[in-house]
Amino acid sequence: MNEHVTPTPETTKPIGDLPADHPPVAAQKVGVLLVNLGTPDGTDPVSMRRYLKEFLTDSRVIEWPKAVWYPILFGIVLNKRPKRVGLAYEQIWNHDLNESYLRTYTRSQSDLLAGALRQHAQVKVDWAMRYGQPSIPTKIEALKSAGCERILIFPLYPQYSATTTATVNDKAFETLMKMRWQPALRTVPPYHDEPVYIEALASSIERHLSTLDWEPEVVLTSFHGIPQSYFKKGDPYHCHCLKTARLLRERLGYSKDKLVATFQSRFGPEEWLQPYTDKTVEKLAREGVKRIAVLNPGFVSDCLETLEEIDGEAREIFTEHGGEYFTHIPCLNDSAEGMSVIEAMVRRELQGWV
Structure with a gap:
């Protein structure tokens, strides 16, 4: 038989009475995260090796068994390829900003998209790289901390492949697996025939x-x-x-x-x-x-x-x-034509959220 229990001050304490040092809950926002393949931090062998290691250890990119691939990767590829690829990057490096043009254009695409969506005050646009920096986990955490309870992930690949689109989505959902309070997530589908x-x-x-x-x-x-x-x-x-x-x-x-x-x-x-x-x-x-x-x-x-x-x-x-x-x-980059594609896809996939 259940007995009636008289509430005490402790049991009736409002749920909203959080400790003084508890971080405030930000207002609900919607995040848009543009994600491209990635870029090394520099053209030097150390930066190139770090980037290539992250890229070439992705099992979506190289599907060989690790027992076969890793001795080749760590014994040959990562000892020889970083210097050669670094020299190639040096030829097409954006020396004015000391970064790859992929980083330059992706940042610009994010900034231009934010401007195009400025009438939606609740939308926050950012960008990330699947390999290298800024990373997908870092940016998802930042959007979540900024109050984004819904996030649209946009893998910047018109044609779908497991080696590109899927690995971006993998990393995004892997990030959510480590979060107690997860934002809702959507991903932009391929748009090869749009x-x-x-x-x-x-x-x-x-x-x-x-x-x-x-x-x-x-x-x-x-x-x-x-x-x-x-x-x-x-x-x-x-x-x-x-x-x-x-x-x-x-x-x-x-x-x-x-x-x-x-x-x-x-x-x-x-x-x-x-x-x-x-x-x-x-x-x-x-x-x-x-x-x-x-x-x-x-x-x-x-x-x-x-x-x-x-x-x-x-x-x-x-x-x-x-x-x-x-x-x-040239690629569409941050041209008016290129931004018309990115904006159209984002606006369509944000329907119901914005």
């Missing part, structure tokens, strides 16, 4: 080509590659890339021979998605093509893979084998 994205790409191509006194015979859309084994396991990335290229071709009115999809940046002994960009550039030059343009639709911001690998290495391959005119079409 009309606003295709239109932005097409407009950037038309604007760039209008500045030339020559017309390209072939336009290459060079996407970052992934191993074919990942595609065979069900990664939709290849399909997303080809759909982007097809829609872009249709929008521009180009033939299949005029706009061609290729894949770059292969690493290791495995077969990667083909055709390879470098081999295609060489083949075109050998076949007598004299004028080409290359763009990177899968990269939201210019970076090592676009500025050094395409505008540097691919350009050199083309001219060495008989090509005469080569132009690299």
Whole structure:
């Protein structure tokens, strides 16, 4: 039998009477976190090794068993690659700000998006990197401390891959696993076929080509590659890339021979998605093509893979084998076209929250 208990002052103490040193609960806000791949802190071997170690120990990026991969990674790759990659970064480094252009553009995209959403006082926009700094956990914690009970994570990859989009989402949810009071989380889906994205790409191509006194015979859309084994396991990335290229071709009115999809940046002994960009550039030059343009639709911001690998290495391959005119079409970066895509996706995914 339950007995009636007379409340005492202790049992009736209001829940809101917190200790004087308890941090105040901030007003409810909504966070938006733009996330790009990452960047080293500097071009020196120590910074490069730290960055490459974090990147190449991600099991989403390298799916080999650790017993096979780690002896290669720690015995060879991290002893030789940091110096070589550091020299490549040095060639395309933003020396004015002493940082990579990926960091420069991602920060600018965050600032511009915050300005575009300024009428929504409760929205706080920030940015992070999957590898390197500022980290996803640090920024999620900062948004939470600023009163964001809802956070939209935006992996800045138009085409989905487990090696990119999924690993951003993994890190975000891993961060939540360590939090007692978790914010609600949404993630922006891939947008490889969104009309606003295709239109932005097409407009950037038309604007760039209008500045030339020559017309390209072939336009290459060079996407970052992934191993074919990942595609065979069900990664939709290849399909997303080809759909982007097809829609872009249709929008521009180009033939299949005029706009061609290729894949770059292969690493290791495995077969990667083909055709390879470098081999295609060489083949075109050998076949007598004299004028080409290359763009990177899968990269939201210019970076090592676009500025050094395409505008540097691919350009050199083309001219060495008989090509005469080569132009690299910049990524959307923080241009008006690029920001129209980011803003459109964010506004759509914030519906119901803002």
